[in-house]
Amino acid sequence: MSQEIQNAVRDVDASNNNAVREIEKIMNSASSNITKQGKNINDHDIRLREHADRILSIEQSGGGSHYAPPQASNNKSISARFAESEEIQNYIAGRTKNAGLTVKSQVILPEIQNNTIITADPTSPPQQLSSVIGGPEKKLGLxxxxxxxxxxxxxxxxxxxxxxxxxAEAQDGDGTLKxxxxxxxxxxxxxxxxxxxxxxxxxxxxxxxxxxxxxxxxxxxxxxxxxxxxxxxxxxxxxxxxxxxxxxxxxxxxxxxxxxxxxxxxxxxxxxxxxxxxxxxxxxxxxxxxxxxxxxxxxxxxxxxxxxxxxxxxxxxxxxxxxxxxxxxxxxxxxxxxxxxxxxxxxxxxxxxxxxxxxxxxxxxxxxxxxxxxxxxxxxxxxxxxxxxxxx
The missing domain is CATH 3.30.2400.10 (Major capsid protein gp5)
Known part of the structure; x- marks a missing residue:
């Protein structure tokens, strides 16, 4: 009787071990699939963030609205040159008594900006133009x-x-005065x-x-x-x-x-x-x-x-x-x-x-x-x- 019990226990243990191994295989397979899916999800998240950043950049630069920013120009404005000039900035900060900025005649050209947004919506704040609207400037270039x-x-x-x-004349001949x-x-x-x-x-x-x-x-x-x-x-x-x-x-x-x-x-x-x-x-x-x-x-x-x-x-x-x-x-x-x-x-x-x-x-x-x-x-x-x- 005891031998029969021992044999039965061994059979149960073997069966349990087989079941455990099967469960481990299933869990390992599931874990691998979860890892792969997680990586795919992570990749998608990264792409989504990249697209979101790109959209935000476009909106901030004006691409998402009716306003198109002016094209970049090699001719910097006087205020931009002031901002880049250490001499001018030292003057504004009170560290010097005077400052100078040389301006070439070729670089100061009128910039035309006609991108104003017009709206009848009273709740929409008016657009603040980025430049002063002055009088006409005579075309100069002489x-x-x-x-x-x-x-x-x-x-x-x-x-x-x-x-x-x-x-100037042709020489009359060899030995003659030119x-x-x-x-x-x-x-x-x-x-x-x-x-x-x-x-x-x-x-x-x-x-x-x-x-x-x-x-x-x-x-x-x-x-x-x-x-x-x-x-x-x-x-x-x-x-x-x-x-x-x-x-x-x-x-x-x-x-x-x-x-x-x-x-x-x-x-x-x-x-x-x-x-x-x-x-x-x-x-x-x-x-x-x-x-x-x-x-x-x-x-x-x-x-x-x-x-x-x-x-x-x-x-x-x-x-x-x-x-x-x-x-x-x-x-x-x-x-x-x-x-x-x-x-x-x-x-x-x-x-x-x-x-x-x-x-x-x-x-x-x-x-x-x-x-x-x-x-x-x-x-x-x-x-x-x-x-x-x-x-x-």
Whole structure:
């Protein structure tokens, strides 16, 4: 009987052991599947978080709304340059008495932003524009059309050719004297002119309103550049001013024939330059005169200067046209801009801040000064032709 019991116990133990092993196999298999599923779930979680982060980034940059942020530009605003300038930041923090920031004429360009959201919902807060809305800014670019030569002092000198006698000939034969030519020069001295203006700005604005600082600096710069352009055309050379294209002795007068129109006379001025061995590569006109020429029609009603929808650059007789309100209406300038005159830059536009002007320090004010030093030299009056557009 006892042997039978022992055998029965052994059978039960064996059965239990088999059951345990089966259970362990099932649990191990389940554990493996759970691990795999957990990894898959974890991978999905990571992807979901990545997508969520991407969506948040797009929404924050404006991609999830009707507002599209302006494209990045290589031309940094004045306020951005202020923020990056250690010298300017030291001034704002009161560690220095003054600071300066040089601004190249090429980098300050108007930025157009037309992404304003308009809503009739009274509960929607108004959009705060990121810049000051100012008045119109005249298109400027005449200074950049001339060759620019860096100046190193308050004046500059150069040798100007007075006359050249060209006797170049074929040699008569071996051993004969070759032809001799001649050239004479004179030394010219030109002064560097300083163009500048300033205004007051509070230190609170400097620290708290970068958009106002940016607008103010741009306004000063644009105003300065506008006066320089006027001087390049009309400067009379008095009291340290530039001597411009139309100053006495700087150009060749053109007298139109009776009954001739502007198109004919611009072509005649081009010929006058070519006859003097210059190239005609720029016309300067008043906007009213440019419009009058654009609107000329032939007998069939077609515009002489082409389709109004054309995007071609404005030119007459294959010569580019620069339009400026500083050019008197009814007159023109035709010139060789590469040979007749040059710009000499001593200091490009410099914006300076200081609280050392009068009582600025005690009033928490700063003086913002914009200044440039440059010269304009007309080397060849025969390379500049000017006169009335239409003959009487």
């Amino acid at each position: 200074r950049q059309m001339f060759i620019n030569i860096p100046a190193t002092g308050g004046s500059f000198t150069y040798q100007k050719e007075l006359a050249f006698t060209n006797n 032809a001799e030519s001649g050239v004479t020069f004179e030394e010219k001295v030109q002064q560097i002119s300083t163009y500048a203006h300033w205004l007051k700005i509070s230190k609170q604005v400097l620290a708290d309103a970068p958009q106002t600082v940016d607008f103010t600096g741009r306004r000063l710069f644009h105003g300065l550049e506008s006066k320089v352009e006027n001087a390049i055309i009309n400067g009379d050379g008095t009291t340290s001013k530039l001597s411009g294209l139309l100053d006495t002795g700087n150009f060749t007068a053109f007298s139109p024939s009776a009954g001739t129109d502007g198109i004919q006379n611009l072509r005649s001025a081009k010929t006058a330059l070519q006859n003097a061995d210059f190239d005609c590569n720029l016309y300067i006109l008043n906007p009213d005169d440019a419009e009058a020429m654009d609107l000329i029609q032939d007998t069939t009603g077609q515009y002489v200067f082409g389709d109004p929808k054309s995007s071609d650059a404005e030119n007459i007789w294959n010569v580019p046209v620069y339009v400026s309100t500083y050019m008197a209406s009814g007159s023109f300038i035709a010139l060789d801009r590469l040979q007749a005159a040059t710009i000499h830059t001593r200091e490009d536009a410099l914006i300076t801040l200081s609280d050392s002007d009068g009582t600025d320090f005690t009033k928490n004010l700063s003086t913002m000064l914009c200044e440039a030093r440059l010269g304009f030299a007309v080397h060849h009056p025969l390379g500049i032709v000017s006169g009335l557009l239409n003959g009487a």
